[in-house]
Amino acid sequence: MSATAQSSVVIEHEVGLHARPSVKLTQLAKSFQSRIEIATAAEGPWIDAKSIVKVMGSKTPKGALLHVRAEGEDAETAVQAIVALVERDFETA
């Protein structure tokens, strides 16, 4: 069964979506089957959350509203997990 899910969360991390947070977000995204994308605006551009180069290259700053969307069997869980990661400031659960 394929599903879609979408949510958004404000990045509060001191340096934004830089090196270490990017690695954590990418690693988490890769643990799901769904296609997962992130964007800093609802209209895009959307980038592949499983691509470390693209995520780090997005240079998303502190205070940015990060949009997360997923499509696939575990879409809902994936979006929730990524939003939770950002909410807990990228600390390991």
Next chain:
Amino acid sequence: MSTNVGIVIVSHSPDVAKGAADMVRQMVGDDVPLAWCGGAPGGGLGTSVEAIMAAIDRAWSEAGVAILVDLGGAETNSEMAIEMLPDERRDRVVICNAPVVEGAVMAGTEASAGSPLEHVRRTAEELRAA
């Protein structure tokens, strides 16, 4: 033994190689086999084929090993080290055409998710176009 692709860092400077490896460990975690080597056998800057072969062995994974190198000799010595590996390992070791520190973190991140060797290399090399 980890089933994830291993990462080897080769620099002329042992400090650079160790520092880059520390970054991979701290940023990516412990799920990736990782080894580094650097410095000439007699001390000073340089790289050695033997040390590179030993590093490949330490970071060995059945999924293969991706090597990150800094300058000229590091690459040619790494090529030589790969040539001297046993037949069954030779085809599972690649040199990434990427900056050593950034490439190691990118490759390590990709490897930590269980991606195949070719995918790990492509991610490190994607940096150049990004």
